[in-house]
Amino acid sequence: MRIYATVVYLFLYIPIGLIVLFSFNAGRHASELRGLSIQWYGKALSNPFVGDAFFTSLEIACIVAILSSLMGTAAALALQRMSGPLRILLDGLIYISIMIPGIVIGIATLVALVTVFDFLNPLLASLWPQGYTPPKLHMGYASVIAAHTLFTMSLVIIMVRARIAGMDRTLIEASMDLYASPWRTFYQVTLPQIYPAILAGFLLSFTFSFDDFIISFFVAGPNTTLPVYIFASIRRGITPEVNAIGTMVLVGSLSLLIIAQFFMRGDRRRARVS
């Protein structure tokens, strides 16, 4: 049993180990190890395309995380006091948005938005006052953010709703009975109880958006996110530079995970004390 577990762990970690090892390759070819060096990290860090792609991904992931935790929490709060057909409809939409493969979402969004933009752009141009350049709608940041947020918002709704379901409702009633305004009740009673779920949803949304390849591949337009850049580089042939980027991404996600763990543990400890 123990041997079996060891083998599975090796299976999980050898590929990751190889990427890290080969990122320190001194040779030019990805598949032969010729001495160790950190030159590829220098190359990757000074490559303007890598930097651009990284900051594009970072910006998109931050906005997606903020938008989906705000809208998802709002929707979860509203849904818990609803019942009837509208509730069933929205529940259905939440599950569909999670279940439909990313590739279908990516393609459908691309096709739909391109069609809508083709229709709206001439309309905007004709409506715009003469002498000013009319705005032109196109695929880019906004479309990636919108498409990622669809999925991550549904994740946040499910996570926050599970937390609300486990919450002590009598506290809210007590707060209402004591004439606290709804806003104050939310801020002082509900929020402290659900914020671990919101924080977890925020981090999940960020990680999903930052790592997503398939949706961005279709809807990013001229903007390149980091996974799209890595995919294109692999298609051109793996270089130690790709490995260096991959290692940095791995280290980045790991540090985020550790930070998240740290936060939650702190939260749990505080909960135990109080």
Added chain:
Amino acid sequence: MAIREHVRLSGWRTAALLAPATLWFLIMLIMPLIVILIFSFGERAAVGGYGGGFTFEQYANLPARLKAFQNTLTYAPLGTLMSLVVAYPLAYFLALKVDRRFKLFLLVLVVVPFWTSLLIRTYAWIYILGGRGIPAILEWVGIEGVRLINTPTAVLIGIVYGYLPLMVFPIYVSLEKLDKRLLEASSDLGGSPVKTFLQITLPLSMPGIATGCMLVFILLMGEFLIPAFLGGGKVFFIGNAMVDLFLQSRNWPFGSAVAVSLVVIMLITVSIYMRLAMRNKTGADQSLM
């Protein structure tokens, strides 16, 4: 009066809280799905894209991509099954055999790879299975002519590797919740370890198995990266066919028909699966989350 005022206000508040999410669902989910549904009944324009019209030609044409459907419907269930076979003993080990002190650490070690990019983890296998990886080692040992990359085996290895954590976790959770006294009772009553496992452990871990298989299967149906990297154009899924149709040959109506068929197949298989899980009462509440 005051009460009615309050109710109406809270109705407005609910609507305001729901508005952004509803708007998002309308524009980013319902509209795109309706658009590809309409396109799937259209004709291809001469320059590519959508050319209007109403025809069932695209659906009649689906057998042209039969291979992609066959591959997906073979390797998605097979990959799910293989992940289950690899994951179950590990989950069992983690839930029932490991010393408390190391449990959390070992569990985190399983999950960590899942939270890093699948793209990066998958391309590592291009090395390992490629000409200079395992085949070179085998040649050195004396076994020649082994080809791994761009074969179904490579794709299946990639699948198990990519989705293992997703399978281990739900099974672990259901085994962890299991009342250990039942296992003791069984062995006290003279049940052999095999019998205890088959009659107690396995049935009680069914909810976890159901959840894990469902998650992995859904993700595999829409898989693109693993066949693209490790199948090298020889083993391709519906996802790869769709990328090809939309981006290379720009045949939007046909691509839409493929996409619609994929969604329909998924809805059918998942609802059959859910019904089975429901009938098998233990699986019901968990697999629905």
